[in-house]
Amino acid sequence: MKFFVSCAKGLEYLLADELLALGLDKATATISGVNAEGELAQAQRVVLWSRLASRVLWPLTEFDCPDEGSLYQGVSAMAWEQHISPELTLSVDAHVSGTEITHARFAAQRVKDGVVDSLRSQGLERPSVNTDFPDVRINLSLRKGRATISIDLGGGPMHRRGWRMAQNDAPLKENLAAAVLLRANWPKIHSEGGGLLDPMCGSGTLLIEGALMAADVAPGLQRHGSIPPSRWLGFDRDAWNSLMEEARARETAGRSALKQVIHGSDADPHAIHAAKQNAETAGVGHAIWFGVRDITDVQVPPQETGCVVCNPPYDERLAADAVLYRQLGDALKRAVPQWRASLLCGSADLAFATGLR
Known part of the structure; x- marks a missing residue:
């Protein structure tokens, strides 16, 4: 079965490699995601184990959609009683491009109308809408006059790990943090006894993600807990329970x-x-040393080898300063000259300012 796994732009090839490592039959990078092939149980494994994915979209149907009337008809013609029970809540996410339908919120409303009217035509009650925590999250993708209706198997954004209780300014999303760590080759470095350092750690996203990665904790384990990510009637609960047992x-x-x-x-x-x-x-407090230090006073870790990961300020929310980047580079060359570094700089000029090569 073909399905789509979305991600942030720039992570597509990393995600494709990750999906193949998770056992998918095929994974081909495309814009903002990966076209994948595999069984439903494999897609559910991605929901639990992917560190890079944003969403896992399992398609139910696709049809030509030249206008809003065609969208409504295509959705209402589906046998929604096979997918959602009236007592469950639903939400619809829509992504539209082209000239056929230009407003995503309007498109989502028409999909919701089609689902509700289909159920009512079968003599069933209409399900309620819950945009924050729905039992079933439906996704519409409308591109080049073709509509695809999918179930969001993860039930929402998969960058959330379930541990973030406090945050600093402009916190880094966890799946982007995972990408920085993978670029640094952290899993291999950890397996060889190396260390991990973030001298501008903010609220700790990179380090916590690195600790959970080192501990082989599934990203979806704390996010979902004992509750399946979707109550879609087609969701394989037995396969999910087996995946959770293995992950625990x-x-x-x-x-x-x-x-x-x-x-x-x-x-x-x-x-x-x-x-x-x-x-x-996150349950990794014992595994991370935290201290208040200026960037010019970076602690020298006891490990001879390791990697530095860092997300210095670089956009309009947090003023970027080339001098700060130079200080960062100089501090790392003094403290950990033999270590590998993976820095999220935001521009080539700021990366150059570090003096690192």
Whole structure:
């Protein structure tokens, strides 16, 4: 079965490699995602284990859609009683491009109308709408006059891990943090006894994600807990329960073997307080050293090898300063000259300012 796994732009090839490693039959990078092939149970494994994906969209149908009337007719013709029970709640996300329908909110409303009217035509009650935490999240993709209706198997944005209780300014999304760590080759470095350092750690996203990665904790484990991510009637509950059982066993083994080889600092004491809170919630507080330090006073970790990951300020929300980037580069060359670095700089000029090569 073909399905689509979305991600942030720039992560497509990393995601394709990850999906193949998770056992999918095929994964081809495209714009903002990957066209994947596999069974439903494999797609559900992606929901639980992907560190990079934003959503996993399992298609139900597709049809020509030259106008809003065709959209409504195509949706209302579906046998929705096979997909959602009247007592469940639903939400519709719409992504439209082209000239046929230009307003995503209007398109989502027409899809919702089609679902509700289809159920009512079968003598069933209409389900309620819950845009925040629906039982079933439906997705519309309308491109070049062709509509695809899918079930969002993850039930919402998969960058959320379930541990973020406190945050600093402009927090990094967890799936982007995972990409930075994978670019740094952190899993291999950790397996060889190396350390991890973030000298501008903010609320701790990169370090916490790195700790959970090192401990082999499935990204969806804390996000979903004991509740399946979707109550879509086609969801394979037995397969999901087996996946969760495997993930919990791997988590137990991984957490017990996790050592304190991860180090974080920031000049802002409020950021460090938030980072400690988040690390405790994620269950990795014991594995990360946090301290209040200026970038010019980076701690020298005891590990001889390792990688530095960092998300310095670089956009209009957080003023970028080439001098700060130079200080960062100089500090890293002094403290960890043999380590690998993966920095999210935002521009080539700022990356050049670090002096790192």
